Amino acid sequence: MTNTIADVETADAILLTGTNTTENHPVLSTFIKRAVTKRGAKLIVVDPRKIKLTEFSDQWLRPALGSDVAWINGMMHVIIKEGLHDKTFIEQRTEKFEEVKAVVEKYNPEKVEEITGIPAQSIIDAARTYASAKAGAIVYCMGITQHTSGTDNVKSLANLAMLCGNLGIYGGGVNPLRGQNNVQGACDMGGLPNVFTAYQPVTNDDVRKSLETKWGVTGMSAKPGLTATQMVPKAHDGELKALYVIGENPLVSDPDLNHAEKSLKNLEFLVVQDIFMTETAQLADVVLPSRCFAEKDGTFSNTERRVQRIRKAVEPPGQAKYDWEIICDIATRMGYPMSYNDPKQIMEEIASVTPSYAGITYDRIEEVGIHWPCPNPSHPGTPVLHTQQFPRGKGLFHAIEYQPPAENTDNEYPLYLTTGRVIYHYHTGTMTRKTEGLNERSPESFVEVSKQDADTYGIQDGAMAMVSSRRGKISVRVKISDKAVDGTVFIPFHFAEAAANKLTNAALDPVSKIPEFKVCAIKISKAA
Amino acid sequence: MTFQNKISINGNTFAFEPGETILEVAHRNNIDIPSLCHLKGTTPTGSCQICVVQIAGRPDLATACSTPAENDISVLTESPRVIASRKNTLKTFLASGNHNCAVSDSYGKDWTELQLKVQKDDESKELCPVWGDCRLQDLAYRYQVTGNRERITEFPYKMETVNPFIVRDFSRCILCGRCVKACREIQVNNAIDFNTPEHPSKIIAKDDQALKDSDCVFCGECIQVCPVGALVEKDIRYHVRQWDTRKVRTTCSYCGVGCQMFLHVKDNRIVKVSGVEGVEPNHGSLCVKGRFGFNFVHSQDRLTMPLIKENGKFREASWEEATNLVAEKLKAIKSKNGPDAIGVLTSARVSNEENYIAHKFTRAVLKTNNIDHCARL
Numbered sequence: 001m002t003n004t005i006a007d008v009e010t011a012d013a014i015l016l017t018g019t020n021t022t023e024n025h026p027v028l029s030t031f032i033k034r035a036v037t038k039r040g041a042k043l044i045v046v047d048p049r050k051i052k053l054t055e056f057s058d059q060w061l062r063p064a065l066g067s068d069v070a071w072i073n074g075m076m077h078v079i080i081k082e083g084l085h086d087k088t089f090i091e092q093r094t095e096k097f098e099e100v101k102a103v104v105e106k107y108n109p110e111k112v113e114e115i116t117g118i119p120a121q122s123i124i125d126a127a128r129t130y131a132s133a134k135a136g137a138i139v140y141c142m143g144i145t146q147h148t149s150g151t152d153n154v155k156s157l158a159n160l161a162m163l164c165g166n167l168g169i170y171g172g173g174v175n176p177l178r179g180q181n182n183v184q185g186a187c188d189m190g191g192l193p194n195v196f197t198a199y200q201p202v203t204n205d206d207v208r209k210s211l212e213t214k215w216g217v218t219g220m221s222a223k224p225g226l227t228a229t230q231m232v233p234k235a236h237d238g239e240l241k242a243l244y245v246i247g248e249n250p251l252v253s254d255p256d257l258n259h260a261e262k263s264l265k266n267l268e269f270l271v272v273q274d275i276f277m278t279e280t281a282q283l284a285d286v287v288l289p290s291r292c293f294a295e296k297d298g299t300f301s302n303t304e305r306r307v308q309r310i311r312k313a314v315e316p317p318g319q320a321k322y323d324w325e326i327i328c329d330i331a332t333r334m335g336y337p338m339s340y341n342d343p344k345q346i347m348e349e350i351a352s353v354t355p356s357y358a359g360i361t362y363d364r365i366e367e368v369g370i371h372w373p374c375p376n377p378s379h380p381g382t383p384v385l386h387t388q389q390f391p392r393g394k395g396l397f398h399a400i401e402y403q404p405p406a407e408n409t410d411n412e413y414p415l416y417l418t419t420g421r422v423i424y425h426y427h428t429g430t431m432t433r434k435t436e437g438l439n440e441r442s443p444e445s446f447v448e449v450s451k452q453d454a455d456t457y458g459i460q461d462g463a464m465a466m467v468s469s470r471r472g473k474i475s476v477r478v479k480i481s482d483k484a485v486d487g488t489v490f491i492p493f494h495f496a497e498a499a500a501n502k503l504t505n506a507a508l509d510p511v512s513k514i515p516e517f518k519v520c521a522i523k524i525s526k527a528a
Numbered sequence: 529m530t531f532q533n534k535i536s537i538n539g540n541t542f543a544f545e546p547g548e549t550i551l552e553v554a555h556r557n558n559i560d561i562p563s564l565c566h567l568k569g570t571t572p573t574g575s576c577q578i579c580v581v582q583i584a585g586r587p588d589l590a591t592a593c594s595t596p597a598e599n600d601i602s603v604l605t606e607s608p609r610v611i612a613s614r615k616n617t618l619k620t621f622l623a624s625g626n627h628n629c630a631v632s633d634s635y636g637k638d639w640t641e642l643q644l645k646v647q648k649d650d651e652s653k654e655l656c657p658v659w660g661d662c663r664l665q666d667l668a669y670r671y672q673v674t675g676n677r678e679r680i681t682e683f684p685y686k687m688e689t690v691n692p693f694i695v696r697d698f699s700r701c702i703l704c705g706r707c708v709k710a711c712r713e714i715q716v717n718n719a720i721d722f723n724t725p726e727h728p729s730k731i732i733a734k735d736d737q738a739l740k741d742s743d744c745v746f747c748g749e750c751i752q753v754c755p756v757g758a759l760v761e762k763d764i765r766y767h768v769r770q771w772d773t774r775k776v777r778t779t780c781s782y783c784g785v786g787c788q789m790f791l792h793v794k795d796n797r798i799v800k801v802s803g804v805e806g807v808e809p810n811h812g813s814l815c816v817k818g819r820f821g822f823n824f825v826h827s828q829d830r831l832t833m834p835l836i837k838e839n840g841k842f843r844e845a846s847w848e849e850a851t852n853l854v855a856e857k858l859k860a861i862k863s864k865n866g867p868d869a870i871g872v873l874t875s876a877r878v879s880n881e882e883n884y885i886a887h888k889f890t891r892a893v894l895k896t897n898n899i900d901h902c903a904r905l
Contacts, residue, residue, distance in 0.1 A: 004808075004809070005785065005808075005809045006808060006809065022745075024783060025783050025784070025785055026745070026747060026815030026816070026817075027785050027787055027809075027810050027813045027814065027815055027818075028783075028785050030714060030715050030716055030813060033715075033716035034713075034714075034716060037713075037716055038713075056716075145904075146904075177783075177784060178783070178784025179783060179784060180783065180784060180876035180877060180902065180903075181779070181780065181781045181782060181783065181784060181786065181876065181877065182784075182875075182876050182877065182878065182879065182880065182883070183784060183876035183901070183902070183903050184784060185876075185879070185880040185883060186874055186875060186876045186878075186883045186901045186903065187901075187903055188880065189880050189883035189884040189887055190883070190884070190887035190891075190899070191874040191875075191876075191883045191886065191887055191899055191900065191901045192899070192900060192901075192903075193897050193898060193899055193900050194897070196887070196891070197884065197887065202891075202897050211891070211892075212892075215888065215892045217892045217893075217895075219895055220891050220892060220895060221867065221868070221891070221895055221896055221897050223868075223897060224897055225868070225871075225896055225897030225898035225899060225900070226868075226871060226898045226900070227900045227904065228873055228900040228901065228902065228904060228905070229904060231871040231873070231898065231900070234871075235871075239869065240869060240870070240871050240898075241861045241865050241869040241870065242857065242858060242861045242869065242870045242871070243870075243871045243872075243873065244854075244858070244870070244871070244872045244873070245872075245873045246872070246873060246874050246875045246878060246882075246886060247875030247877040247878050248873045248875050248876075248877075248901065248902050250873070250902075250905075253902055253905040254905060268861060269857045269858070269861060271854050274831065275824075275830055275831060276824075276827070276829055276830065276831060277829065277831060281831075284837065285836070285837050285857075286834065286835065286836055286837070286850055286853055286854055287831060287834065287835040287837075287842065288831075288834050288850060288851075288854075289830070289831035289832055289833060289834065290831075290878075292781070292824070292825055292830075293778070293779075293781035293877075293879075294778065294781075294791055294798060294822070294825050295825075296879060298879030298880065298881045298882065299879055299880045299881065300779045300781075300786060300879060300880065301786075301880060302779070302784055302785060302786025302809065303783075303784035303785060303786070304786075304809065306786060306808070306809065307880070308779045308786050308788070309777075309778070309779065310778045310779045310781075310879060311776050311777060311778045312776070313776035313778060313791040313793050313798065314791075314793055314796050314797065314798060314825065314826075315796050317826075317830045317831075317832045318830075318831075318832020318833055319832060319833055319834070319847065320830070320831065320832060321847070322882070323875075323878045323879075323882040323885075323886070324879075324881055324882045324885040326851065327882075327885050327886055327889045328885060328889075329847070329851045330851050330854050330855050330858070330889070331889050331893045333851055333852055333854075333855035333856075334855045334858060334859055334893055335859075336892065336893045338885070338888070338889070338893075340885075343879065343881040346881035346884060346885060347880070347881055349884070350880065350881070350884050367807070368807055368808060369786070369808070423745055423815070423816060423817075424816060424817070425817075426782050426783075426817055426821070430824070431781075431782075431821065431824040432817060432821050432824070434823050434824035434827045434829065435820060435821045435822070435823040435824065436692065436823070437691075437692030437693050437746075437762075437820055438692075438816070438817070438820065438821055440692045441692065441740075441746070441816075512904065513904060514904040515904065515905070517905075
């Protein structure tokens with residue numbers, strides 16, 4: 001998030017898209033709901049499903065799946081045409097505005113209606129509401145990123161925010177919600193193939209050299225590595241021989257699971273380090289037991305870049321160890337001794353090689369976490385990013401054209417499928433499905449279908465249906481719901497036994513390599 | 529200090545900001561005015577009458593939580609009149625339901641009779657499930673109040689236990705409305721309300737249905753704010769006493785919000801989770817997963833030993849053997865097929881320190897940049 005969680009409550013308008021916040025980030029959704037109910041903020045929800053927050057919204061726009069660039073360009077078209085853009089901000093803080101202006105010129109509300117199905121007048125109203133707010137916040141999640149056009153979608157939202165001068169101010173910003181406790185930290189700590197800690201490129205010789213010196217090694221690779229979504233096909237092709245998986249369950253979370261399973265089985269050596277015997281661990285050659293969060297000291301970085309402590313509350317079961325301990329042990333056995341007394345000592349090393357964490361110490365975050373960037377020990381942290389300038393100096397507008405999703409419906413697969421989570425479960429369910437009460441509330445997978453689609457395909461509420469795509473099929477219980485739009489069904493991906501990801505498309509965004517989980521073509525019929 | 533904005537509390541003068549209530553000014557200056565129904569961040573109603581104070585020259589006592597500070601008024605927070613009023617209020621509360629905490633009455637016949645009745649209602653021989661962890665009990669002790677009930681009556685509303693998380697014990701509800709405020713003004717789930725606005729006798733969920741059939745999403749904020757034993761976690765009711773546990777502050781391990789939470793631990797087991805109040809980012813709020821989804825920690829399915837697969841089956845191994853095997857295999861593949869034949873999936877679930885170590889291991893030991901995690905999934 002460019003801004004903080006608390007800051008969202010101070011926005012005058014909130015444009016919320018591709019996030020079912022009340023189910024996936026329930027506590028954060030309270031800030032949004034209070035912004036509306038207590039402060040009268042205008043909420044615009046853009047989502048194909050009738051999510052809970054539509055009950056709080058001034059406007060609910062229901063786009064066709066994968067049409068985000070079109071409606072965002074449409075809003076910008078209206079804003080520029082009506083002169084509602086922030087000319088001073090554009091002039092002083094950004095560049096290449098003219099290129100965006102030229103592209104969005106084509107996206108008049110009528111054309112956008114054709115592509116997205118959103119009525120032209122709704123686009124105009126939403127544009128006016130967002131642009132005329134003193135501070136307008138954009139909040140989004142995987143409904144924006146998990147598309148073959150995901151990067152384009154994010155850049156388009158950044159365009160929109162810059163256009164209205166909504167960056168670097170309180171109550172504004174472009175705010176992606178991180179779906180996992182420490183996905184922010186995993187990225188910050190260099191858990192990405194192209195960057196070291198603090199997003200320092202692996203291709204930067206100075207950075208690499210300095211790390212080599214610090215770590216006492218030579219010959220580190222300057223070539224960006226593979227993303228998770230690239231590793232799977234490389235394993236399939238036999239180029240990737242070994243995979244070391246720490247606390248991930250790709251055999252439920254990856255797209256096109258049948259293919260993913262074949263790929264992992266093709267590995268010469270698979271190590272899985274986890275707290276449970278997950279679907280992925282079952283394929284492993286070696287399984288290493290690790291501690292869970294309640295058995296660990298350390299830190300997580302939340303979605304607002306706040307580095308916060310975790311503390312050991314209970315002893316681990318059996319011989320389970322810290323993940324860092326296990327890795328250090330293996331490194332040492334491979335001839336590179338790694339050892340630390342405790343996580344605190346590791347954080348000291350992190351601070352020494354990570355500019356944005358340089359000022360973070362356990363002592364400083366004992367009571368309240370600090371937002372990075374925090375470049376030195378007396379720096380208070382940075383709740384709001386880009387207040388003076390962007391990392392590259394001026395904010396860069398990107399002129400972006402709408403591209404349709406990778407897979408479209410046809411006669412054989414006439415419906416769209418989109419996936420997500422429900423409030424009572426989390427990701428692949430390995431944790432939440434161990435709590436009886438959560439299972440009682442949400443015992444099994446389901447396919448959420450509109451009444452009309454259910455009638456068309458002869459399926460009944462509560463009965464089992466067969467859902468198939470070009471890649472696989474699952475049997476799942478039918479839930480007829482007014483949350484669903486005609487022509488699109490929803491299936492949560494928590495449930496391994498009816499894994500939505502057997503159906504999903506592994507087509508990737510060309511830049512971010514994110515799979516298009518949010519759109520694929522399926523058919524549905526009564527289960528035999 | 530602006531000269532106009534000053535208020536006297538117990539003879540001392542304090543500055544205040546326009547719009548501040550007497551309670552806020554007092555708390556800011558470490559003056560303890562007790563309150564019950566007041567819930568920070570919500571509309572004050574003054575309904576419980578515990579925070580009454582005496583303002584010089586005014587005939588009636590005023591509720592500090594809902595009365596704005598005014599210039600030059602003189603407030604007494606513990607005058608004999610104030611204390612008498614609080615005692616009366618507490619007596620009424622104590623007499624209103626199954627408050628069998630031993631301060632409720634003297635240890636005479638009445639108390640025994642009450643205890644026997646409550647034992648029957650609760651199906652437990654113990655004292656109130658929140659004994660020692662109850663705002664009403666604290667206040668009764670502070671003001672040395674007992675219940676003096678005239679007769680023991682049957683309570684009209686049955687306890688609700690049909691959902692997996694929350695026991696609603698109406699016999700202990702004092703109708704302070706904190707749960708309603710928490711649900712409607714903080715979590716904004718709008719699941720519960722008073723049955724009637726005028727003379728409420730019950731907190732209801734959607735036309736007086738069970739919580740599980742209402743809009744309730746079991747965030748449990750109502751439990752956290754309940755000052756008495758009306759709302760209690762089902763799992764620990766009568767099983768765990770507050771004094772048997774220790775609290776460890778940590779960060780929730782589910783979504784990216786990073787809620788600050790206390791793990792309540794008894795005998796090396798997490799028995800309860802509560803939100804840390806007064807700190808960012810969640811100010812005490814949690815969701816159903818954070819508050820109730822902790823059983824996985826102590827699951828029988830946890831991995832406890834390294835496992836090595838042989839002939840398609842796992843067998844237990846020592847750390848020595850398992851880590852040696854991994855090291856040898858990775859070394860062999862690295863020298864035969866090159867570093868880029870190895871990939872590491874680090875985790876959005878583990879700590880920064882662990883991600884850093886995984887990153888360092890991949891770059892410096894394996895000498896590849898093939899490291900990623902599930903940010904994209």
